[in-house]
Amino acid sequence: MSAPISLSLHPDRLFPVDASTRDVARRLYESVKDLPIISPHSHVPPQWIADDVAFSDPTSLLITPDHYVTRMMHANGVRLDDLGVGRNDMTADDSRAAFRLLCEHWGDYAGTPVRYWLENELVDIFGVTVRPSPETADQIYDAIQAWVGDGANTARKLMERFDIAVLATTDDPCDNLEHHAALRDDATFTRRVVPTFRPDKYLEPARADWNQLVDDISRASGEAVDDLPGFLNALANRREYFKAHGAFSSDHSHFDLDTTRLDEAEANRIYLAARRGAASADEATALRRHLVWHQVRMATEDGLVLTLHPAVVRNHHTPTFEKYGADVGADIPVSVEVSRALRPALESFGTHPNLNLVIFTLDETVFSREIAPLAGFYPSVFAGVPWWFLDAPDAIKRFRRAVTETAGFTRTSGFIDDTRAFCSIPARHDMSxxxxxxxxxxxxxxxxLAEDEAAQIITSLVVDQPRKVFKL
Structure with a gap:
């Protein structure tokens, strides 16, 4: 058997091939590489931090919660069950078998950002020095398991080690936010973990469970939802509750960006019909768009930053959704229209001094055509950096070139890691x-551009932009 191939991180990874340009990139990177991480949008469970969890095994840490990792193996013939997806009965042997699958499929990740992040994690966090392969799978697994078992690697200690200054989680409007309250009241915890108001499903009257959701938010808010004004009051109540618990943003993902406002009487009629289960599909869509307009209105009143990331076919493969649920890698992007869709909301609130609206997209064709021009005119609009399918080196480069010429650097959001994979956060921010x-x-x-200006700009992109855009 041949000796394992070594694994290391080249200090010039991602840097330009041209030597003179590379030298400048090195200097700029060195000026920001050790700055604290600001993560305005992630999916890390707040309970991990509140309870200072000690992770149990390499698979549940690196594979099962990361749909970027699992979807690639699924595409190459691996069953999601074998990776722990949708299961709570994984044994130690199951975990090791899943990790072996990752190492067997290491070549499938070549050229992907997932490979880049995983290599960073393996070397920088776990001290792995051999390339993943069927022959090295158990050696790497044992090294990570030893790291997992070390009491120095609990969730809070990793917040310190990764130097995560701010971490925003993503939370249901009816959540009581007990874990955030516990962190806020803990004088020994010096980092900032805050909730994010995520009301998408409550704004979708076409959902089969929408009436139950409306009843849920009525109970959580104490507001009667007998008509649309009552439902809007319930949403506003929960937004204020989140803000009181530290939230600085609300997050919205719908099939389109349309914010057409209905006549309030007509909107109430459709709302009442939807509550009876009698609204048509077109009526439900019209009401959803009206409700998003009201979310923008509420943002001008309570000051929560509003982020939009539309245009995804959720749960593209119904059998997978029925077996494993949502968020397992089966969401697929589609094209999106921005300028006409957002015009109703921007006509009403685009110059409001209390509104920050961040537009993300999975459709990079709209970066230069629509998002950058909007951010280059409206003081409330910022171009969200690439995330989810576009959070890859070449796509990020294309974003900077597409957006900067029209909107500059000050109209962009700062990096968003958007991840459930806690240990990938430093790798993602370092890549950015x-x-x-x-x-x-x-x-x-x-x-x-002069180099001293470039140094100021890159510091701003890491520190100032996320603080400005998300009102930190």
Whole structure:
């Protein structure tokens, strides 16, 4: 048997091939590489931090919760069950078998950002020095299991080690936010973990469970929901509850961005019909768009930053959804229209001083055509950085070139990691910092920007922009 191939991280990874440009990128990156992480949108469970959990095994830490990892193996013939998805009965042997599958399929990740993040985690966090393969799978598993068993690697200690200054979770409007309250009241915890108001499903009258959701938010808020004004009061009540628990944003993902406002009487008629189960599909869509307009209105009143990331066919494969549930990698992007869709809300609130609206997309064709021009005019609009399918090196480079020429750097959001995979957060942010250094280095060597200005800009992208955009 041949010796294992070593695994290491090249210090110039992602940097330009041209030597002079690479030198500038190195200097810019060095100036920000050790700055604290601000994560305005993640899916890390707040209970992990509140309870300072000690992770149990390599598979539940690195594979099962990360749909980026599981979907690639699924596409290459691995059953999601074998990766722990949808299961709570994984044994130690099952966990090891799942990790072996990852190592057997290591080649399937070549050229992907997932491979980049995993390599960073393996080397920087777990001290792994051999490349994953069927022959090294158990060796790597044992090394990570030893790390997992070390009391120095609990969730709170990793917040410190990763230097995560701010971590925003994603939370249901009816959540009592007990874990956030516990963290807020714990004087020994010096990091900031805050909730994010995520009302999507409550704004979708076409859902089969919508009436139950409306009843749920009525109980949580104490507001009667006998008509649309009452339902809007319930939503506003929960937004205020979240804000009181530290939330600084609300997050919205619908099939489109349309914010057409209905006549309030007509909207109430459709709401009442939906409560009886009698609204048509078109009526339900119209009411959802009306409700999103009201979410923008509420944002001007309570100051929560409103983020939008539309245009995904959720749970594309129904049998997978029925067996495993949502968020297992079966959401597929579609194209989206932005300018006309958002115009009703921007006509009403686009210049409101209390509104910050961040537009994300999975359709990069709209970066330069629509999002950048909107962010380049409206003081309330910011271009959200690439995430989810686009959070990859080449896509991020394309984003910077597509958006900067129209909107500059100050109209963008700062990096969003959008992950459930806790240990990938530092790798994702490091990748973003390297790529921003690359883009700025190009401008410097093209004599379009002085290097001292570039150094100021990259610091702003890491620190100032997320704090400004998300009102930190």
């Amino acid at each position: 910092r390297r790529l921003d250094a690359c883009h700025l280095a190009d401008l410097v060597v093209e004599h379009r």
